[in-house]
Amino acid sequence: MYSIDQYSSTGFASPIRVMKESISEELADRVQNLRKTNPILAERALGTNCHLLFPWLHEISHMSEILDEVEKVIGPNILLWSSSFFIKDPGSKSFVSWHQDSTYWGLKPLEIVTAWLAFTPSKTSNGCMQVIPGSHLRGQSEHKDTFDDDNLLSRGQKIEIDISDEKVVDLLLEPGEMSLHHVRIFHGSNSNVSSSVRIGFTMRYIPPHTSQEGGRTFAELVRGEDNYSNFDTPRPPAIEMGEEEWATQQESLKRLNSITFNGSTQESKIIGHQPYE
Template sequence: MTKNRLSKEQIASYHENGYLIGLEPVFGDSEMLQLNEDLQKLAQLLEPGEKMSAIREWHMSSKWLYDVCTNPKILDYVEAILGPNFYMWGSQFFAKAPGSRDTVAWHQDAYYWPLHPHNSVTVWLAFTDVDEENGAMRIIPKSHKAGLIKHTSVTGDSVLALELEQGTFNEADAQSLVLKAGQISLHDDAIVHGSPANGSTRWRNGLTIRYSGTNVRCDLSKAPQFKAFLVRGTDEYNYNPQGMIPTETFVRLPSDQHIASTDEVKQ
């Protein structure tokens, strides 16, 4: 029996509400100190003017990041949701500097992804303490049950290029996902979520990691660089090209190897 498996009540809550928080930390305080030091080494590979969000899919080139994304404690939580057979395919850092006006517009992950069926989980790993003051992610509970909702072009300070149309959800229902450094949240690929600007004097940094059941196929005509890294169980479908585990610790992934479409994130 794995240590960090979710209880039946937690699993039921995830499927009912579309997200889960309040889990035991994956990393302790000393581990997070080291991870943040290592993150700065990775960030040194960014080009002038690039934001931390440009570090996406670098798990395909950086063994350090691959190891973070495949930490057994994280995989135990994900397995409780997706079952024994799943792969990891996406990762991206989101960092908001003190006083940053950057926001993440209300959106659904699955709207961007050429994946079918919708059977994916996003892990949000806090690299710093995250709360309402410094721009914690906000979600609309149970909104994943509505299916995909139309998005439109966004203006302003959002790091995303698309957002949900006004009136398609009730923002008054939003819940903030407050986390301590080293904790994670889990959310469904169709949950409505976003985050406000950082009005504090503290950084707000986090890593998103994407996992999908092996029954999920990527439309390679829309995402030709897609690679599936089988991290638990067996791949009984073989729908997707397999990724090769990187061997070098800190290596930048060329921009033309990003899985995400070019209109998903504004650099």
């Protein structure tokens, strides 16, 4: 158990229960049903800012159980900047290289926290997230873009790091539990060598005084007040994947991509899929 009281020194907190296991299992079923019935649509829809396409994901991002914990880290005024899924099928080679989220996001100051919510068990064998405690205090490391097809990150960006020299912590989560991590912590994950899927839903929260370099992006006030108006407010989804919902989500991606792919030699591997991570 890594407590939220130690967040400032460790850069993460885990596990934190935010919903009943039975509810997260229902959520996992919804995701899997969509993936089964329409895999191409699911690939597109379950990527970045999917909370703008699905009212039930939008609702999750506003849950008081999640925001109460986020508030302990960034204070009472909270904006939701983005969301996305990280899904690894049984036996898939998908992995996430060691990286810092701060690398391409263009957000300042670095009071940005990610809530990673487990819809399924997340364990060592199915490629749970891993962190290096305290690494958020090391400053910004140089990243190299690899564009590796199996890397779930948009640019396949990675820090050259010898993990054998490091203390690595596996963030083991049961369905309905979440972890929180700092935007600068070194983190990554291995591929899924088990026979069960791993589904994580991430929500990125910022305080309203955060500013976005390189353009205006969307962020929605989910708690407290915004006296800065540094972000545009997206239209919340009224129905699942309606025309207006797609238009809002696509606009949010266009804005994010123009910032996070700045200086990149390639476009996002799959439009709508983790374009900015």
